[in-house]
Amino acid sequence: xxxxxxxxxxxxxxxxxxxGFASGLPLYLSDRTLQAWMTVEGIDLKxxxxxxxxxxxxxxxxLWAPFLDRxxxxxxxxxxxxxxxxxxxxxxxxxxxxxxxxKQAIDLLAANALAIAFFxxxxxxxxxxxxxxVLEQPELGAGAAIFVLGYRIALLLTGALALRxxxxxxxxxxxxxxxxxxxxxxxxxxxxxxxxxQVKPPSNLAEMVIQPFQEFFGxxxxxxxxxxxxxxxxxxxGDVFVSKMATPFLLQTGFTQTAIGDIQGGMGLIATIVGxxxxxxxLSRIGINRSLWVFGGLQAISNLAYFALAQVGQNYMGxxxxxxxxxxxxxxxxxxxxxxxxxxxxxxxxxxxxxxLSSFMAVSRDxxxxxxxxxxxxxxxxxxxxxxxxxxxxxxxxxxxxxxxxSPPPSLNRPGSD
Numbered sequence: 001x002x003x004x005x006x007x008x009x010x011x012x013x014x015x016x017x018x019x020g021f022a023s024g025l026p027l028y029l030s031d032r033t034l035q036a037w038m039t040v041e042g043i044d045l046k047x048x049x050x051x052x053x054x055x056x057x058x059x060x061x062x063l064w065a066p067f068l069d070r071x072x073x074x075x076x077x078x079x080x081x082x083x084x085x086x087x088x089x090x091x092x093x094x095x096x097x098x099x100x101x102x103k104q105a106i107d108l109l110a111a112n113a114l115a116i117a118f119f120x121x122x123x124x125x126x127x128x129x130x131x132x133x134v135l136e137q138p139e140l141g142a143g144a145a146i147f148v149l150g151y152r153i154a155l156l157l158t159g160a161l162a163l164r165x166x167x168x169x170x171x172x173x174x175x176x177x178x179x180x181x182x183x184x185x186x187x188x189x190x191x192x193x194x195x196x197x198q199v200k201p202p203s204n205l206a207e208m209v210i211q212p213f214q215e216f217f218g219x220x221x222x223x224x225x226x227x228x229x230x231x232x233x234x235x236x237x238g239d240v241f242v243s244k245m246a247t248p249f250l251l252q253t254g255f256t257q258t259a260i261g262d263i264q265g266g267m268g269l270i271a272t273i274v275g276x277x278x279x280x281x282x283l284s285r286i287g288i289n290r291s292l293w294v295f296g297g298l299q300a301i302s303n304l305a306y307f308a309l310a311q312v313g314q315n316y317m318g319x320x321x322x323x324x325x326x327x328x329x330x331x332x333x334x335x336x337x338x339x340x341x342x343x344x345x346x347x348x349x350x351x352x353x354x355x356x357l358s359s360f361m362a363v364s365r366d367x368x369x370x371x372x373x374x375x376x377x378x379x380x381x382x383x384x385x386x387x388x389x390x391x392x393x394x395x396x397x398x399x400x401x402x403x404x405x406x407s408p409p410p411s412l413n414r415p416g417s418d
Contacts, residue, residue, distance in 0.1 A: 023150075040171070046374055097179075160260075300396065
């Protein structure tokens, strides 16, 4: 046990916790928190669902990720330099949301949200590459858990704190406060240890754009590589259904913004911390493959907690259970999933390859998630959450292909990890 805990007790783990927080902070500001603002303003569910499209940069970030592998900023190094650039632009974009009005200029709101998503996706490229480069193979589970822990704390902050603040001040002011919080993350990047670059960065267009894909598919094979991308797209689809519509569902069910914020930010935060750390611990013990099986199954089952809440209505004990189960299982599943994605990356192209892999995960969140509002309108809440558990099954059915229970996970002899 002590040897396991030592993995968490290093400077790089502290840096990953803080960078995970910085990476998670902007996500809800163009998604769930924005959904709450639009719901309160009386925007219809179909429009709220369509706003998922503003998050397309998360799906397309592999298009500009090669530039973050190829070019090194003149300060702080290849990974931290790009982190700071993205974070400065994020502060400006988030602050600009304080000038928007959903009722009067929905197009400007969408454009501003799109800017946040673009700069946030760029920060994610740099943060994901940083995490992949700085961790050794035995640290993948702990590093994924710590990063997800910081990420989830940020999501709960921008969800719980933002909703609570929205009961005390206008939503425009809430975004100004969150821009100030985002500005602190710049310090996280400045003082984080820069990963040791043990390979030569791409030096031309072919190396920065073509070779990352050739290396990935050459190692996996074209058929297997394509199926890996399909697996990544489907694995968390059920979780996407719940996350996209949870806030509108809870508000329409009659729960107050303060109640939702308090429960998510209190017991929900504890459940996330426990789930993330347990996920990292179990991943180190049972391996990535078995973690994907166990945690993926729990993610699918956890959606039934919202199905039960939809049946009973405005029941605060049901709300407590649904939020805690979702957060705990989300922490488990994401820790295992990140470990799986990192195991597939080569350090020379880590920004591009991780961006490619995570972009396919974002496809289900953004493109497929865009229809969740319309589906909820047509099915009603109980059937919607039951459906969210069913759509998780196709991803689980692919596990025998990519993560056999009794076989080691796909691994890569990354430079410096031999």
